[in-house]
Amino acid sequence: MKKLILAISLLSSLNTSLAYAGEKINVTVKGMVCAFCSQGITKKLKALPEVAIVKVNLDEYLVTIETKDGTTLNDESITKTLADAGYSVAKISR
Amino acid sequence: MRARNLMILLILSISVGINTAAAHPVAYAGSYSLMAWNSKEMTDWMFTHSFTSKNSLSIRHQRILTDEGERTFYFPHVNFLLKRWNEFNSQANVYLSVGHGGEKINSSFKDTSFLAVEADWETRKYYVSAREEILIASRDSSKNIYQTRVRAGFAPYLGGFDELNSWFILQFEKSNSSMDEYTITPLIRFFYKDVLIETGVNQKGDSQFNFMVHF
Numbered sequence: 001m002k003k004l005i006l007a008i009s010l011l012s013s014l015n016t017s018l019a020y021a022g023e024k025i026n027v028t029v030k031g032m033v034c035a036f037c038s039q040g041i042t043k044k045l046k047a048l049p050e051v052a053i054v055k056v057n058l059d060e061y062l063v064t065i066e067t068k069d070g071t072t073l074n075d076e077s078i079t080k081t082l083a084d085a086g087y088s089v090a091k092i093s094r
Numbered sequence: 095m096r097a098r099n100l101m102i103l104l105i106l107s108i109s110v111g112i113n114t115a116a117a118h119p120v121a122y123a124g125s126y127s128l129m130a131w132n133s134k135e136m137t138d139w140m141f142t143h144s145f146t147s148k149n150s151l152s153i154r155h156q157r158i159l160t161d162e163g164e165r166t167f168y169f170p171h172v173n174f175l176l177k178r179w180n181e182f183n184s185q186a187n188v189y190l191s192v193g194h195g196g197e198k199i200n201s202s203f204k205d206t207s208f209l210a211v212e213a214d215w216e217t218r219k220y221y222v223s224a225r226e227e228i229l230i231a232s233r234d235s236s237k238n239i240y241q242t243r244v245r246a247g248f249a250p251y252l253g254g255f256d257e258l259n260s261w262f263i264l265q266f267e268k269s270n271s272s273m274d275e276y277t278i279t280p281l282i283r284f285f286y287k288d289v290l291i292e293t294g295v296n297q298k299g300d301s302q303f304n305f306m307v308h309f
Contacts (some may be wrong), residue, residue: 034218075272
């Protein structure tokens, strides 16, 4: 009985962790050829309440977004935010 | 040794040339930018707010030293990103700017209109741009100022997003406001995150220092 309770507790804890984990989103972006101009990408994305971390890799045309625990970001929001920064989205993968 | 001396000369050299502060007239939506271009013949300060990624409003002060003396202009202008081509390895843009303000003459202001067209194409390694700018003096069309600027540059290395980036740029300018109608200026440009500076020397040995910040 104790083992059953312990197992249920552990499973509940694991589910809780999974439910609140953030999401990692890779966005392939067109037009990122200037680091000075591309700073707007970070600023616009970090202004979104769901976003925790933004990383930009000019060599791979890649913007990586990590959302805050328990949140997600839909493709439409990502595309619009990058358009506001002046760039075009080629692909979004999760 | 010769290459190092040339580098030092480029960095320390000074240039005079008609130049304008309007590179990147539109930035990311909601941004503000301050641009300042300074030389013996011209001071150009511009504060810009980009409402969207396609249009912005600038407030500008220009002081231009002409053959007839110093001329000072104050004017707001609206900037439009007419077209952008975003590719994986390049970006190209066409901009239009229009405005109206005044030229300060003694204690009064005379109406002045402003029109500019600019196009550029860049990769992480190469850059070319061309700009035509006109200040239209309502009092006398012979007082109009026409300025053409063409630039070509290359990056000696590919800087990362959070690294110092450097460029060598050759700038050609033509203006009807100066007896020396043509100016050729090699420039070196540095930028790191939101701050950009440029400095160079023209063929007459006069200096130029330009500064831009986004926030």
